[in-house]
Amino acid sequence: MLATPALLLTYEHVVAPRVRLGDTPDRGHDTIKEEGSVIIAGMGRFGQIVQRMLVMTGYKPVVLDSSAEHIDSLRKFGIDVYYGDAVRPDMLVAAGIANAKLFIVAIDDRERAVELVDFVHRRYPQVKILARAADRDHVYRLCAAGADTAFREMFxxxxxxxxxxxxxxxxxxxxxxxxxxxxxxxxxxxxxxxxxxxxxxxxxxxxxxxxxxxxxxxxxxxxxxxxxxxxxxx
Known part of the structure; x- marks a missing residue:
């Protein structure tokens, strides 16, 4: 709980300005109306494959992505995605992180991925974390931050x-x-x-x-x- 205000401050002053670049102006984050046993942060090429396989196996993960334009494109194919940044603790809470079994970090920002893994691992240690890694060094950093397993994206x-x-x-x-x-x-x-x-x-x-x-x-x-x-x- 103590870490939550600090993370929100970081989001508002450091992360949010970067996230909003290129997105729809003044578009508010979606209201998440469901909780999932699996939460996926990031719906790029990597996250899409994970999400598709889980859905085809009968699971319904809650998916968050910070690109409004990308989400609008995915929704044309009937893919359920919420517009919102997983770095925001309130978004994670709304998605059901406290009761989730699995948190999948598939965002392509190396540093933010490590920060996100670190926060979830410290705040919700019971949740298993699988993370996308850019390379070996990123694997080490993610695991040191608390990821249970890190997967190199091109390996x-x-x-x-x-x-x-x-x-x-x-x-x-x-x-x-x-x-x-x-x-x-x-x-x-x-x-x-x-x-x-x-x-x-x-x-x-x-x-x-x-x-x-x-x-x-x-x-x-x-x-x-x-x-x-x-x-x-x-």
Missing amino acids: GSSVAMAKSALVELGHSDEDAERKARAFDEHDTAGLRHLMEVWDAELDVFSNPTYIARAKSRSDEFAELMAQDEEERER
């Missing part, structure tokens, strides 16, 4: 492309799938391993301990893949 599609590249180069579908799965598992485990030496005050390129551990893990995986290739050729 899955990049691995899928690499898998297709292997098939085009003559690997079987099964072999390409096995290698992609091994890379995914190794890289995910590496995130946890590297976070142990991550320093929020240092860029990763200026952190010699981080660099050394990253190189070591890369060499380990290259050795595993070389052994796999030997077995495949035999």
